[in-house]
Amino acid sequence: MESVASSEVGNLFGEIGSLAQETESGSQREYWPRSAIFKRGLSVQTHATAIQGHSSLVRVSAPRYIPQMPQDVTGRLNLRQCFLTLGLFLCVTMILLSRRESVAHIPWMDNLLPRPATAEASLISNSTAGNTKRSLSAQLNRAAGHQDTSSMASTTTSEQSSSALQNFQARCKHAGVIVCQGFDEASAFLQPVWPNTGFYYKKECPTWPTPCVQQDRDVSFSGTGSARWDIYGNTGENFEANWLQNFGQTFGRNSTFYVQYAFRADPNWVSIDWTKTGPRGGNTAPKLSIFHNHDSTCAAEEITIHDHNSWTMPTGYSDCGNKQFITKLDGVTYTSKGDFLLQQGFTAPAPFTGEKCQWKDDRPTGTCFKIQPNTWYTLYFKVHVGDWGQPNSSVEAWFAPQGQSMRKFINVMGYTLNQDKGSAGFDTLTLTQYMTGKQSSVAHPTAHVWYDELIVSTRSIQAPTGPTP
Numbered sequence: 001m002e003s004v005a006s007s008e009v010g011n012l013f014g015e016i017g018s019l020a021q022e023t024e025s026g027s028q029r030e031y032w033p034r035s036a037i038f039k040r041g042l043s044v045q046t047h048a049t050a051i052q053g054h055s056s057l058v059r060v061s062a063p064r065y066i067p068q069m070p071q072d073v074t075g076r077l078n079l080r081q082c083f084l085t086l087g088l089f090l091c092v093t094m095i096l097l098s099r100r101e102s103v104a105h106i107p108w109m110d111n112l113l114p115r116p117a118t119a120e121a122s123l124i125s126n127s128t129a130g131n132t133k134r135s136l137s138a139q140l141n142r143a144a145g146h147q148d149t150s151s152m153a154s155t156t157t158s159e160q161s162s163s164a165l166q167n168f169q170a171r172c173k174h175a176g177v178i179v180c181q182g183f184d185e186a187s188a189f190l191q192p193v194w195p196n197t198g199f200y201y202k203k204e205c206p207t208w209p210t211p212c213v214q215q216d217r218d219v220s221f222s223g224t225g226s227a228r229w230d231i232y233g234n235t236g237e238n239f240e241a242n243w244l245q246n247f248g249q250t251f252g253r254n255s256t257f258y259v260q261y262a263f264r265a266d267p268n269w270v271s272i273d274w275t276k277t278g279p280r281g282g283n284t285a286p287k288l289s290i291f292h293n294h295d296s297t298c299a300a301e302e303i304t305i306h307d308h309n310s311w312t313m314p315t316g317y318s319d320c321g322n323k324q325f326i327t328k329l330d331g332v333t334y335t336s337k338g339d340f341l342l343q344q345g346f347t348a349p350a351p352f353t354g355e356k357c358q359w360k361d362d363r364p365t366g367t368c369f370k371i372q373p374n375t376w377y378t379l380y381f382k383v384h385v386g387d388w389g390q391p392n393s394s395v396e397a398w399f400a401p402q403g404q405s406m407r408k409f410i411n412v413m414g415y416t417l418n419q420d421k422g423s424a425g426f427d428t429l430t431l432t433q434y435m436t437g438k439q440s441s442v443a444h445p446t447a448h449v450w451y452d453e454l455i456v457s458t459r460s461i462q463a464p465t466g467p468t469p
Helices: 006-012 034-039 071-098 109-110 116-121 127-144 149-172 266-270
Strands: 020-025 028-033 177-181 198-201 213-216 226-231 240-253 255-265 285-290 300-308 316-318 340-343 356-360 365-368 376-386 394-399 407-416 426-431 447-457
Touching: 028 198, 034 116, 109 116, 149 177, 149 447, 226 394, 240 447, 255 285, 255 426, 285 376, 316 394, 316 407, 365 447
Parallel strands: none
Antiparallel strands: 020 028, 177 447, 198 240, 213 226, 226 447, 240 426, 255 376, 255 447, 285 300, 285 426, 300 316, 340 356, 356 365, 376 394, 394 407
8 A cells, every 4th residue: 555645635625735644554554644534534434435546555554553652742732722711711802802891700810911990091091092092992892792882883973074164164155154164274374465364473482484373274163164362472562463354345334243153262371461471461362353444453443352351251342442332230320430230141031141240340240141261152242233333332242151042141232333534334354363462482381272163244133052142
């Protein structure tokens, strides 16, 4: 009988380099591949059948005895079984750990792998780590056969973002809208030619030629971007930029216009005492916006919203700061002396009833609208121009944290708006962080603010959430 080479048998059975096991059969020596013994299940009761087309393989009668495995081969087999068993054990352990919330606590598992809560807590430090956490959770959930809730959360966030953008776009389509700017397009951040609409950057910015106002793709009220101001320490009154927005029409005598924009500030902007960055008593603090004629931002035809005395409490003035939006304690009638209110929204009917913030004992008291850090607000203004120089104009303003309804904070009636010589009226607004008197010798932490969803209209603008005032 011919000997069968182990390599040939190994190839025929799909295994290269199989070892052969030697047996005794009469006066001849026959070689059986180990793969044939274990994979084909040969025993004293079975026969090996020849494979057609391979003359080197012949039918073999049942051997007189079952060959014994050499000790080294048996050891390797046991080691392989050990590894397979350990692998199966670890797989089961991972599945049980991923389902830890729904099964009883198993103390001995604590010594094998860190707790999922601990592992996840170490990953939640920033947005990148948050994505890592969601990826890890998704893998464990899939291993355990659970539904991937992180994917559901991501889908929900995406749907919310899409809904917010649709909301903004719907407001922009309302009758009367003449300006709609979401800061979603990179083209909005290109420097224009004066006096066209756009950002006018300041070369005094410490990071120049990188501007101190950037498009922020990570933080926005809606859409894919917002405008972020970076306010560095050791900078002057206006080292960032201004957004100049032309209305395309002028609002003069006996006219009304509406403005709405979203604003957000970081903890540094809220906590810094900006008055200490300027001369003592100079009321150095950030402006938020200015409605004006294109000829000047500091003039009779001016309505400025600012963070008065760095209280993080928006108030307003006109005439280059000579007249404040303050009223008598009735919350309606303008006054320039005596006891007065800085914010007067409590006079509005429900559901727009707002603040009653009085200047008393050299500080604001009562209920005052103050900007909280890392919170988006929609600020909404209605300006009615009566007769120039006559007390029959009015300025009203509302605020709403994102997702909440509007509440009133400015309600100044019988107000006198003056006209600049040769000027026809309001036709421009500026978004700015200009701080009068800010000194570049003063250091402070870098602060950031964001603007989004700018709308100007000849009619009332729909509120993002809830009823419209």
